[in-house]
Amino acid sequence: MNREKIVFAFFIMLALTLNFGFFLGDIDSPDHHSVYELYAAIVVSLIATVMKLGDRTHVGAVLLATSLVADLQLIIAAIIWGVMTHVADGGMTTYAMASIVSLSAGALLANITSVVLLIVETMTVRH
Amino acid sequence: MQHVFYLFLRRLRAPIITIISVYAISILGFVVIPGQDNLGNIWHMDFFHAFYFVSFMGSTIGFGEIPYPFTVAQRVWATISIYGTVISWLYSMGTIFSLFQDQNYQRLTRRTRFINQVKRISEPYYLICGFGSTGSRVAQQLDKHNIPSVIIESKLKVINELATDELGLKLPSLCANASDPEVLKIAGIDNDLCVGVLALTIDDQANLAIAINSKLVKPDRLVISGTQSKATTGNLASFGTDMILDPFEIFADHLMLILTQPYKHLIYDIFINPNHNVWASPYQDTRGSWVICGYGRFGRALEEQFKKHNIAHTFISIDPKGYNAPFGTVHGTGTEAHTLQEAGIENALGVIAGTDNDADNLSTIITARDLKPGLITIARQNVRTNKPVFKAAAVNLIMEPGRIVANEIYMRVRTPLLTECFDLIRLQDEASSRTLLRMIANTMDDEDLDVWTLTINEEHSPAITEAIDEDKTVALRSLDKDPRDRELPLPAFALMLKRGNEYRLVPPPETALQKGDQILFCGQHQAQTHMGWIMRDHNTLRYIQTGKVGPDGLLWGWLKGRHQQDSGAQS
Numbered sequence: 001m002n003r004e005k006i007v008f009a010f011f012i013m014l015a016l017t018l019n020f021g022f023f024l025g026d027i028d029s030p031d032h033h034s035v036y037e038l039y040a041a042i043v044v045s046l047i048a049t050v051m052k053l054g055d056r057t058h059v060g061a062v063l064l065a066t067s068l069v070a071d072l073q074l075i076i077a078a079i080i081w082g083v084m085t086h087v088a089d090g091g092m093t094t095y096a097m098a099s100i101v102s103l104s105a106g107a108l109l110a111n112i113t114s115v116v117l118l119i120v121e122t123m124t125v126r127h
Numbered sequence: 128m129q130h131v132f133y134l135f136l137r138r139l140r141a142p143i144i145t146i147i148s149v150y151a152i153s154i155l156g157f158v159v160i161p162g163q164d165n166l167g168n169i170w171h172m173d174f175f176h177a178f179y180f181v182s183f184m185g186s187t188i189g190f191g192e193i194p195y196p197f198t199v200a201q202r203v204w205a206t207i208s209i210y211g212t213v214i215s216w217l218y219s220m221g222t223i224f225s226l227f228q229d230q231n232y233q234r235l236t237r238r239t240r241f242i243n244q245v246k247r248i249s250e251p252y253y254l255i256c257g258f259g260s261t262g263s264r265v266a267q268q269l270d271k272h273n274i275p276s277v278i279i280e281s282k283l284k285v286i287n288e289l290a291t292d293e294l295g296l297k298l299p300s301l302c303a304n305a306s307d308p309e310v311l312k313i314a315g316i317d318n319d320l321c322v323g324v325l326a327l328t329i330d331d332q333a334n335l336a337i338a339i340n341s342k343l344v345k346p347d348r349l350v351i352s353g354t355q356s357k358a359t360t361g362n363l364a365s366f367g368t369d370m371i372l373d374p375f376e377i378f379a380d381h382l383m384l385i386l387t388q389p390y391k392h393l394i395y396d397i398f399i400n401p402n403h404n405v406w407a408s409p410y411q412d413t414r415g416s417w418v419i420c421g422y423g424r425f426g427r428a429l430e431e432q433f434k435k436h437n438i439a440h441t442f443i444s445i446d447p448k449g450y451n452a453p454f455g456t457v458h459g460t461g462t463e464a465h466t467l468q469e470a471g472i473e474n475a476l477g478v479i480a481g482t483d484n485d486a487d488n489l490s491t492i493i494t495a496r497d498l499k500p501g502l503i504t505i506a507r508q509n510v511r512t513n514k515p516v517f518k519a520a521a522v523n524l525i526m527e528p529g530r531i532v533a534n535e536i537y538m539r540v541r542t543p544l545l546t547e548c549f550d551l552i553r554l555q556d557e558a559s560s561r562t563l564l565r566m567i568a569n570t571m572d573d574e575d576l577d578v579w580t581l582t583i584n585e586e587h588s589p590a591i592t593e594a595i596d597e598d599k600t601v602a603l604r605s606l607d608k609d610p611r612d613r614e615l616p617l618p619a620f621a622l623m624l625k626r627g628n629e630y631r632l633v634p635p636p637e638t639a640l641q642k643g644d645q646i647l648f649c650g651q652h653q654a655q656t657h658m659g660w661i662m663r664d665h666n667t668l669r670y671i672q673t674g675k676v677g678p679d680g681l682l683w684g685w686l687k688g689r690h691q692q693d694s695g696a697q698s
Binding site: 035036039043046047050051053054055056078082085086 | 130132133134135136137138139140143144147148151154155158173174175
């Protein structure tokens with residue numbers, strides 16, 4: 001049993017589940033999407049990325065890439081959120097909310113890819 | 128091979144995760160803990176402001192409590208967060224600094240720097256494995272002539288000395304075991320620019336490994352290896368090592384040359400040592416017996432040569448049986464008077480102090496000279512820095528293994544034809560050598576002697592090949608004239624001509640040059656520059672051959688042609 005692998009699997013899985021929770025709901029309704037969930041998804045995703053820093057294996061490098069994609073999408077979503085609530089006049093719009101949720105959906109795809117890669121790697125190693 | 132950057136990232140994982148976690152918890156705390164605005168309403172900090180606040184708090188910049196003064200609960204959380212973030216920053220910085228101090232990390236950085244330095248070399252270079260007394264001399268000589276070299280040495284102390292610029296050499300160097308194929312690879316053994324591999328470590332097995340590796344990667348490339356035993360020599364020769372150098376064999380050979388054919392040795396010495404100084408003038412009587420202290424590798428090499436030339440000799444050894452010394456060897460160190468007397472120093476012509484201990488060797492020389500003044504003294508100098516002591520002892524001939532090998536290598540690398548030339552000189556008789564020596568002495572005229580090779584081809588001598596293409600004869604003599612005044616000869620002469628597989632020592636001046644000829648010239652350095660003009664500039668060549676200065680451009684050539692026609696018509 002490899003502790004590093006367990007911890008990493010935990011974080012990558014948590015990133016996926018949190019992101020999925022955030023994504024669930026009407027796409028343009030701010031009531032259906034909690035800012036706390038987005039925050040947690042970003043933090044967990046960042047930690048998962050750092051855990052793959054400096055990994056020289058091929059799968060490790062691809063995992064680093066996919067989680068970097070997820071970070072990028074989620075951080076952009078958070079920036080839009082911040083700009084809409086603090087900078088723009090009139091607060092959050094349905095249009096902005098829809099783009100935030102679709103960005104997180106993109107991140108969700110990246111998260112799913114990471115998990116699939118992780119499962120594939122685990123399967124090949126365990127056999 | 129590990130890359131420094133990846134190591135760096137891997138070490139940074141824990142600190143970065145710590146910082147992210149501490150920040151995440153602090154931010155979340157500020158978002159959750161309720162505050163009060165100016166009017167006393169309950170107010171929740173949003174994520175943006177929480178991130179903003181924690182960012183400047185964590186880096187201890189501190190802009191104060193914004194946007195509204197904090198409540199007690201917020202202040203408690205801020206206090207906890209300050210300690211948390213500052214500690215996580217200190218931890219990260221500590222990790223980074225300790226990484227820079229880490230031996231492994233430093234080794235990797237040096238290795239990466241070495242790889243980059245080797246990659247940046249853009250001209251042909253030599254790979255020198257082993258930076259001992261031989262390797263350092265060769266590197267210095269190459270450096271003096273602007274030929275780059277790459278150093279691999281297993282002793283860290285030596286590499287550090289090189290890095291701190293004590294020798295004034297700026298060469299890529301790596302502290303590693305040179306027999307490791309991975310190390311040879313990063314030193315560029317499969318690089319096209321690596322024109323020669325010099326295996327000069329003190330370990331025969333390592334030298335073998337290096338030579339084999341190089342011959343496998345590039346069979347045609349020059350490989351020179353040092354050797355300490357006959358077995359290694361044979362092994363090295365078996366796979367085509369280009370030059371195998373055993374300092375003791377070389378010295379024993381030279382010593383015999385001094386004793387039996389002094390003129391040949393003088394010629395050799397003039398070329399090898401720019402500031403040469405030889406005790407054995409050819410007029411000296413060199414017949415007599417010798418006392419040799421030390422019977423090891425050096426002793427055996429000497430014994431072989433002495434036996435071959437039937438010169439009487441007696442060995443002194445500390446352990447005649449252990450070293451399997453010949454019958455009649457005197458037991459002792461050679462530093463005491465009675466052992467030397469026992470070996471017959473009173474009737475000897477000379478003494479050779481050939482142990483591997485410099486102090487013993489000097490002591491032997493001084494004791495022997497006290498017993499018999501006028502003795503020829505030869506001492507082996509093992510440590511390079513002992514040179515002043517040996518000089519002060521006024522030893523007739525100092526045998527320095529490192530220098531002998533370095534000279535041979537340098538000669539081969541700089542002017543390969545010179546090695547072949549010496550082979551020819553050895554074949555001729557002493558009388559011709561004497562004539563040759565006189566020629567060299569006349570040419571030198573108290574200046575430093577230089578040797579260089581000229582090649583007759585389009586690249587190196589366009590003017591001469593052009594003339595040959597026009598069916599004009601260019602004699603060797605033409606190269607040897609002053610381009611400023613063709614009546615004056617240049618202070619140089621052709622030592623050897625190589626045409627195909629034929630060699631000719633001191634070719635006659637009237638020899639007609641052919642394409643592909645290689646000529647070894649010796650003389651004063653300035654002559655080389657003048658020869659360059661003759662070989663490249665067809666006007667200079669025409670002046671040398673005909674004494675006429677021709678017009679350079681087409682217009683002048685045409686005008687001159689007309690002028691000659693006119694004058695021809697008038698007469």
